[in-house]
Structure formats: structure tokens, C-alpha cells
């Protein structure tokens with residue numbers, strides 16, 4: 048008789064983890080608090096409920112990193128992808144689904160699996176012994192979050208994300224921007240040139256503030272803001288407090304000399320800081336925002352140097368419980384201080400239905416392998432799943448860690464030239480390489 052795997056949270060990640068482990072022959076108990084205890088976003092007692100959009104985003108597995116993740120999950124017999132395809136709705140290149148039929152189908156599959164039992168009720172404490180996966184998502188219940196916090200330390204479990212937009216380094220115009228840390232701080236040349244700097248004249252700054260104030264914003268959900276707003280104000284709120292606020296805050300021009308025009312003093316400077324070890328992604332420092340996505344792209348492209356910027360992810364501020372995974376988790380997604388506990392899904396610092404389900408798939412397989420006396424290495428970083436798990440368990444900068452969507456900036460770079468056309472071909476090269484690596488890993 049095999050040992051049992053317990054999973055807390057029957058959302059995207061927990062449902063996929065339960066399915067994968069049970070398919071490998073390991074008995075699973077899935078603990079889900081709904082419908083007894085609800086959240087502000089969930090409406091039903093179904094497993095794998097989609098809380099907002101009904102889309103799993105792009106289904107293009109040749110030129111899109113999310114589509115590639117779909118492909119990998121299907122190749123690994125993922126339940127979430129199979130049920131999504133069964134209940135898909137016409138949506139162009141996106142994989143959109145009938146959310147109720149989809150969630151009901153996932154629930155039915157799990158409830159009828161001979162090795163899975165579902166226990167309804169909230170788990171309020173971090174388990175002491177046994178084998179566990181915690182997949183309680185962005186809205187982890189308060190009692191369990193407190194218990195996790197007691198184990199990890201207060202600074203290692205966040206209750207909000209405040210995501211600054213992230214730009215592909217290669218899309219920044221370096222004939223306008225330059226590399227320099229404020230006051231050239233740092234011991235090594237690498238540290239002294241750690242930031243990309245985008246300079247603004249007075250006119251450019253004034254036009255930027257006007258656009259920021261006029262841009263369309265999203266609202267917080269009811270009950271979402273409690274305990275927030277302590278040190279991560281959205282830039283548009285800072286601009287509302289006074290036109291000069293940003294120039295004396297995240298856009299201050301001091302300690303910087305424009306490498307292209309050393310005699311010209313910038314009126315304001317936007318700084319971008321390296322976001323991953325590969326150096327392919329840079330985040331816009333202090334630029335967390337509630338602007339709508341379309342507005343963000345339009346406003347940020349006004350920044351000199353970012354006219355042709357490609358965004359790996361746009362900014363946002365949400366209620367979101369997540370761990371500082373780069374410091375807390377090993378490459379098996381185990382809590383380093385309590386290796387009998389794995390984490391999976393959005394609580395590990397990935398973002399989105401697909402990414403969360405993918406991390407559930409890995410955690411389920413890794414936990415089952417361990418219970419069967421084996422070790423399953425993570426997929427190679429050239430794959431979408433491998434790129435994500437590498438990022439959250441060590442590739443990301445731990446100090447500034449914020450939740451991440453899958454994107455090609457997380458993959459080891461492939462060299463290809465030729466402007467826009469070249470980029471499209473390069474994406475195909477990324478996905479070809481990933482599919483070969485994933486197939487080899489699976490076998």
C-alpha cells in the first residue's frame with residue numbers, strides 16, 4: 048500500500064497535481080475549503096473554478112510561450128488542458144472555455160478517480176507530518192496564511208503583488224537609454240551599471256504626466272484593499288498627489304549622467320532594473336500601476352528609449368498571497384525548512400490559470416515520484432515548464448521577486464537576427480527546442 052499524498056486547495060494547481068499523482072498510482076486526498084468557506088472571487092463549490100476571465104490565453108504552440116505551455120501540459124496528459132479542449136468556445140487563437148462546464152468536468156473526473164478522495168473543509172495549520180502539497184492560491188485563507196508565515200518569516204509571504212511592468216531588454220533603444228547605477232554605486236562594474244536609464248526633457252515629462260492622469264484605470268474588487276497601500280502606491284496615484292511627485296520619487300534624475308549627452312541634465316529619468324539572472328528582462332522601477340493594459344502600453348511607449356518596447360508582462364496590483372520562492376523552495380518545489388511540504392500554483396509566485404496548473408502538474412508528478420521511491424528532476428530550462436520552475440526557484444532576483452507569467456524572456460536566449468521577422472522565427476526556434484527537450488524529459 049502506497050503512502051497518501053495530501054493536497055490543500057482544489058483550484059487549477061491542486062486539481063492538476065491530484066490528477067497527475069493519482070495517474071502515477073499514488074492515493075490522493077484533496078482538501079478544498081469551498082463551498083463551506085468562500086473567497087471574494089470564487090462563486091461555486093466546483094474544483095478548478097476560473098475566478099475571472101474564461102480564457103487560457105493563446106493556444107499558439109509555435110510562437111507563443113503560453114501556447115507552448117498548453118502543448119507541454121497536453122503532452123504530459125494534463126487534466127486541465129484536456130477538459131479545456133473538451134469545453135472550448137470559439138475565440139480565435141485563444142483557448143476560451145465554458146467556465147461552468149469546464150469546472151464541472153474537472154470536478155467529475157477527480158471525484159470519480161479510484162485513487163482520489165475529496166475532503167471538504169478549511170485546513171488552518173501547516174501540516175506537521177505526512178506528504179503534502181499546498182496549492183491554496185492567491186486567496187489562501189487567513190488562518191493557513193498566518194501559519195505559513197510563522198514558518199517562513201513575515202517578509203517571505205506577501206499578501207499583495209505590486210507588479211511593475213517588465214520589458215524585454217533587447218527591445219530597449221540603447222541609443223537613447225544608458226546603463227548606470229545611481230551615483231555609480233557598487234563594487235564591481237556590473238553593479239555600477241546595473242540599471243537602464245531612460246531620460247526625459249521637461250516637455251516629455253509634462254506630456255507623460257498628462258497621459259498618466261488621463262489613462263483608464265481598473266478598480267479594486269470589493270474587500271480587496273484591506274491592509275494594502277503601505278509603500279507601493281500606483282504611479283498614477285502618486286501623479287494625482289502632485290505633478291512633481293514622481294520627479295522626486297521613482298523618476299528622480301539625480302546621480303545619473305546621460306552617456307549619450309553628458310552635458311544635458313535630464314528633467315526626469317525612468318530606471319529599469321534587471322529582473323532575472325539571464326539579463327533578458329528588466330522591470331520599470333516603482334512603476335506598479337492599476338492602469339488598464341491598453342493604456343499602459345500607450346503611456347509607457349512615450350518614455351524615450353521605450354518607443355518600441357516589448358513587454359514581457361504589464362503592471363498590476365492585486366490581492367495575492369505568494370511566497371518568496373527563490374529563497375524558500377528547492378528545485379523540487381519543497382519547502383527547504385520542511386521538505387515534506389511542497390508548494391504549487393500561484394502561491395509559488397507564478398501568475399495565471401495556465402502557469403498555476405503547470406506548476407501543479409510538476410508538483411504532483413514530483414511528489415508522486417518521491418512517494419514511489421524515485422526522484423523526478425525538473426524539466427530543462429529550455430522548456431516552458433522548466434523556464435518557469437527555474438525562475439521561481441532561483442533564476443529570479445529574490446529581493447524584488449514578484450509573480451511572473453510565462454514568457455520567452457525566461458528561456459535561455461537563442462541568437463537570431465533580422466528585426467520583427469527575425470523575432471517571429473526566433474519564437475519558433477524557442478518552441479521547437481522546447482518541444483524536443485520536453486519530449487526527452489517526459490520519456
Ligand SMILES: Cc1cc2nc3c(=O)[nH]c(=O)nc-3n(C[C@H](O)[C@H](O)[C@H](O)COP(=O)(O)OP(=O)(O)OC[C@H]3O[C@@H](n4cnc5c(N)ncnc54)[C@H](O)[C@@H]3O)c2cc1C
Pocket residue numbers: 055056057058059060061078079080081086088089095096098099100101168169170171182183184185186187188191268366391392393394398399400401403404
Ligand atoms: C480576482 C482575481 C482575478 C483573477 N483573474 C484571472 C484571469 O482572468 N486569468 C488568469 O489566468 N488568472 C487570473 N487570476 C489568477 C488566478 O486566480 C490564478 O492564476 C489561478 O486560479 C491560480 O490557481 P491556483 O490553483 O494556484 O489557485 P486557485 O485556483 O485560487 O485555487 C486555490 C484553491 O484553494 C482553496 N483554499 C484556499 N485556502 C484554503 C485552505 N486553507 N484550506 C482548503 N482550501 C483552501 C480555494 O478555495 C481554491 O479553490 C485572478 C485572481 C484573482 C484573485
